[in-house]
Amino acid sequence: MQLPPSPPSTAGLGLKPEHFAPALETEVEGLWFEVHPENYMVQGGPRLAWLTAIREKRQLSFHGVGASLGGLDPFDRQHTHDLRLLIERFDPFQVSEHATFSAHKTRYHADLLPLPRTQEALIHLADRVDAFQALIGRRILIENPTNYLPFACELDEPEFLVEVARRSGCGLLMDINNIWVSANNVGVDPYAYVRAIPGELVGEIHVAGHSQDPGLGAKFLIDSHDAPVSEGVWHLLAVALHAWGARPVLVERDGNIPPFDDLLAEFHHATRILTASQEAAHDAA
């Protein structure tokens, strides 16, 4: 496996086509960008040209949504082929995917559907992650899912993810908003969750905004990525960085896309939390 660029211990932003021009122009220090590689699986044209120009100035991270790691269907060979080509072309410092499934019997759901946290699913997912890493020639991170329903399970989520990582050699992408939303929806302690994840497995962190279900209100939160990051999630991020050490922190935004400067303000906020955690660690040492 080739060695990727070393990950920056700074904050990044999800790159949206609306922001290609200001993303290329900004001179802010430390900023990196994350993309869904599936959005760049094209033969040519402006979006690849923009990403190429931005990559010349900035580090990139790939966050895949189409692998269906937990699924039973064989991997989609077109998808893994295209992903490999994009990795070769853009040399991202990180490639991540989800601990979910999104296709079954050739039907692609365009969604991240949950697995049961059982020993059987754990072994299956670890084998699939191992095979996927071999196919694309890179170690990956897998992201903790958002929980919406209390499925019957044999393990809690930190146990499940940590064991998959240990068996497959992958790392973890910890989405703080997903922990927050899951804690709200299925009643787990988000701080205990963070404490149960060993920092050495964490390669990247996500924060994002969520929204209330239009029918059920605050008791049911949706991982909608269409709002600014909430105060509770920023606080949990600070706790997580204290526990795990400084890691690349991504601010995700996929809906109600604001002006680029609004996202830069959230980038700066994440940077301040990262800096504070590094200073605290330094003082403690």
Place this chain on the structure above:
Amino acid sequence: MRLEQHIEAMSSFAAGRAGAAALTPLMDSRAHPGQRAQVYRNSGILACVEALRSNNLRLAAVMGDAFFSALARAYADAEPPSTRSLVGYGVSLAHFIAAAESEHGLPWLADIARLDRGWLNAHLAPDADPLAPGALAEIDGSTLMVSTLTMHPSLNIIDIEWAVASLWTDLKSGELPNRQMHLACRSEHVLFWRPEGEVRMRVLHPGEHAFLSSAMSQSPLGDACEAALAAEPSIDLSHLIAGAVSSGLFITIAQQGGANHDTHSEAAGWL
């Protein structure tokens, strides 16, 4: 619960083939999941709707948010994505709209979707450098007439039944057209291509359309010129060819030695 049964039940529910009760055996204490389960159906549909919206910006603008979203949801339900990347999702959307004409009563709506697809095809096509402006001038007329041209990979011609190309051009996101606008049932052939960074489009004259259609089928340039003359006898062929080259429609020219020079002498005389 076995993994396979879990995946089967979740997939059936997400695809709309089963109700939320199908998830009950998967739940802790086997409780009915209730309204919360809907998130697993809505998220995938929403991803498809948003992909269709970004692939059909002018269709979405002319339809308005509610109408477009309802159409996109129905399409996503009937034609779920077949690839893991949604960048080209919605190939059959125009066909779907045309088939539903009795429901919406807008016979020209499918043509807007066809034009959006023409734009997207050009937008996503491979990059290629157009033929240099002077490339054809170096070739003598009779050799030129038996040569074949390779089109820019982004070039595609969209045939529409209603004259909506100017409406399509005028549509900007959120800007609804004048409701009194008269749309003519008159066919148009619309060219989309991307010679450099951005997609360009224009409505083709009959001669241009015949010329490009012939050239696209790998016919020699002489045949393409004769097709243009047949469709539009007054056409200025040298102007047509020079315009096509300077617009960046071609990327290569293949010269083939003179077997059919005489056949094309009439067209060669126009250059």
